[in-house]
Amino acid sequence: MVVKSFQHHSLGRGASDPVTTGHVPILGGFVSIPAGWIVMGSTAGQADEQPLHRVWVDTFEIAACAVTREAYNVFLASTGHPHPRDWGIPALSRPDQPVVGVSWNDAMAYCHWLSVNGRPACLPTEAQWERAARGQRQGHHYPWGDTIPEWVPNGGRGPLNGPWPVMLGEASDFGLFGIAANIHEWCADWHAADFYKRSPALNPTGPVTGVRRASRGGAWRHATTVSRVAARSKLDPTYRYTDYGIRLARPMHHAL
Template identity: 90%
Template sequence: MVVKAFQHHSLGRGASDPVTTDRVPTLGGFVSIPAGWIVMGSTAGQADEQPLHRVWVDAFEIATCAVTREAYNVFLTSTGHPHPRDWGTPALSRPGQPAVGVSWNDAVAYCHWLSTKGQLACLPTEAQWERAARGQRQGCHYPWGDTIPEWVPNGGRGPLDGPWPVMLGEPNDFGLFGIAANIHEWCADWHAADFYKRSPALNPTGPVSGVRRASRGGAWRHATTVSRVAARSKLDPTYRYTDYGFRLARPMLHAL
């Protein structure tokens, strides 16, 4: 069940609207994530999830779902930006699916384009992503608790033939759909395996340089399509894998 603590801010037109070149795509809304402390990491996961450490995350807003194909196609049509890998593959072209095959550089270009159209957007940091994914469930494995919910296709077992629609299933405590499942979501940070050993306590943004960009969440191509909230992943920012997409974030625009 969704708690009443979050605020939903509509973006106007929905992702199912006809695609034209004279408008900005919309996803359905952002939710406000209140400022607060979280404990990042896990003692039961991989080495780059350690040590457990407490961080403060300022209030921010994050999209209720990943960027859809419909929304991303407006960007492609308007700018002539190169299409993602396997863009025309039928299994990746169903209504309501997330835009996949998108590199980190592509995702940032989309954010910059949206910002020039008056819709400030960026990728969330790892700390922001984990804060949003955990909701009110500090210490739980998944955004919904310690077990994979029944609505997850095939019980979370993969690989599947493609990603499921971004609004499928139940949201987490903050009203976010699909977070930690379905696709890897790009984050703003560079990834470093030892960053948690030196992470600042206030609004960490990752190391200043690196080779791979951070990502979070499970993916439809994996043996398990849902990841633990603390699980970290990374990829070269130029790679366009078909289980990679992204979710928008932005600074707080509305008072809580």
């Protein structure tokens, strides 16, 4: 499926978006990612992407789309949780855009709220994220291959005025929209630059402690060349940057 519309002048609802109590819209639903081996890292990337190493990732589920502003607004209305940074800026205000300006702590609070209300959710590990983003294209730089597709806004040159709607463009071969390209997506792990030198082979979850939390994917503020599936990023878990958002994961066999 390809969705071509991208018009930031058609802003939809803004900071006072109405909510539907008790309903959290999950555009695209969840996708089952089959268990398998992947080679994590890149010899062409940064030092923290090395060495290349083979890891096994168990079957899990990941959201087809990033969490939208509309979905996150239900959480805000239900809990009184603080609004994300720059919540009222028009370029970030479409209900079908990914929510941005959320910290790692905010993302975890959102997952906890879903989980205690009977909708188990978590952040993906770095290994899960890379498994999902790579799909069946082992060895390629991006989820779509090595050539930037025509649907990527502005030819992937960036920056844009804001993130594009979460279902814009063509899904990856695993059925995921916008992964690696639209926003930086928080991961569950702590980040350590040397972790790949000591990573376990089975379902790695990152170091046990750290200073910055891991994130993955490029973002609307950057050229698509930084969207390589192997590229790693990190940020203080309290920081709220407007190119950071959330993509949910969960164990198999849970309904949301």
